[in-house]
Amino acid sequence: MSGPELGRLIDEVDRTVDVQFAAVGDVDELNRLYASLLGRRGSLNALMKQLPGAAPAERKLLGQRLNAVKGRVERAREEATARIKRTARERELSAPPLDITLPGRWRAPGRPHPIMRTLDEIVDIFVGLGFDVAEGPQIELARYNFDLLGFPADHPAMDMHDTFYIAGDPGQNVLLRTHTSPVQVREMLSHPPPVMIVAPGVVYRRDDDASHSPMFVQIEGLVVDRDVSLADLKGLLEVYSRRMFGEDTKTRFRPSYFPFTEPSAELDVSCLVCYGENRACPQCKGTGWLEVLGCGMVHPTVLRNVGIDPEVYTGLAFGIGVDRTANMKFAVDDIRSFYENDVRFLGSL
Ligand SMILES: [Zn+2]
Structure with missing residues (x-):
């Protein structure tokens, strides 16, 4: 390479040194730039190797110029290093102070709601006894919620004060289901006997006090087959009570009334x-007994309403208030606490 040509290349590097080092943002970039100039394969080293090719008269001057550029590179590197350190330090100082004495942040693991845990437990017991699980819509037709179940037209449960009807429906044909019984109706309409289901789900009523919430969870059971008897109902619910509440749990059946069962x-x-x-005792109010569920033999009218011959088939049905069961299990005073979403309360159960 001729002397003037080598001189031109040295000038070119010289001109760009300051600009290149000023543009460097961190230590890695800086190291890469330095290596590209003065590393083993760096451009200034390459030029150094061309020196012997220049005319002897030019060599000394070219050598001095190369050394000057090298010195410039070294200085630019020092400046850039100082600048990068300064910037990092400034960033550190302007950041919010780190308090290493603060306790670590604990993220509570989630778990199912106590009512859902209770519901799962009940479902498991009945599935273990051979029941299927059936579900239905929460917005329901009055026909399925009341009419086909044999509610008399003037039954107090159908009163506006007891049921959430859907606005804009003056005929009161659509409502939030007041129990999961319409699932039983749907099941009997769509499957011929034998039927053996539990229907778990959320239901709604216009109640709001310590033992009633406007939204609550129910699970109902239905068995329809030939020769289903009251003895089956009793035996089934005694097994349930012992599995749910403990082997030495005693049970007591009291006569009652529901429109869709007879006897109830x-x-x-x-x-x-x-x-x-x-x-x-505050839990049983001194009586020694806790009310757990309502049950009975399916009313022949209900079977007829869904096209099942009550002379051939009989059925048993029961309905369990899951909130009330959770209430007993966890000994909670106010049923509404379950729906207030206070994790301090829910986490304590
Ligand atoms: Zn008691």
Whole structure:
């Protein structure tokens, strides 16, 4: 390479050194740039190797110029290093202070709601006994919720004060289901017997006090087949009570009334808190018994309404308030606490 040509290349590097180092943003970029100039394969080293090719008279001057550019590179590197350190330090100082004495942040693991846990437990018991799980819509037709179940037209449950009807429906044909019984109706309409289902789900009523919430969870069961008897109902619910509340749980059936069953009964279990031994027990109010569910033999009219011959088939049905069951299980005073979404309360159960 001729001397003037080499001189031109040296000038070119010289001109760009300051601009290139000023543009560098961090230590890695800086190291890469430095290596590209003065590394083993760097451009200034390459030019250095061309030096012997220049005319002897020019060599000394070219060598001095190359050394000057090298010195410039070294200085530019020092400046850039200082600048990068300064910037990092400034960033550090302007950041919010780190308080290493703060306790670590704990993220609570989630878990199912106590009512859903109770519901799962109940479903498991019945599935273990051979029941299928059936579900239906929460917005329901009055026909399925009341009419086909044999509710008399003037039944108080159908009153505006007890049921949430859908606005803009003056005929009161559409409502939020007040129980999961319409699932039973749908099931009987779509499947011929034998039917053996539990229907878990959310239901709605216009109630709001310590033992009633306007929205609550129910699970109902239905068995329709030949020769289903009251003895089957009793045996089934005794097994359920023992599995749910403990092997030594006692049960008691009291006559009751529901429009869709005949005969009808309420099932009580012995108090889980005092076992009937504390007259002042707040859970059972001193009676020794807790009301657990309503049940009965499916009314022949209901079977006829869904096209099943009551002379051939009989059925048993029961309805369990899951909130009330959770209430008993967890000994909670106010059923509404379950729906207030206070994690301090829910986490304590
Ligand atoms: Zn008690």
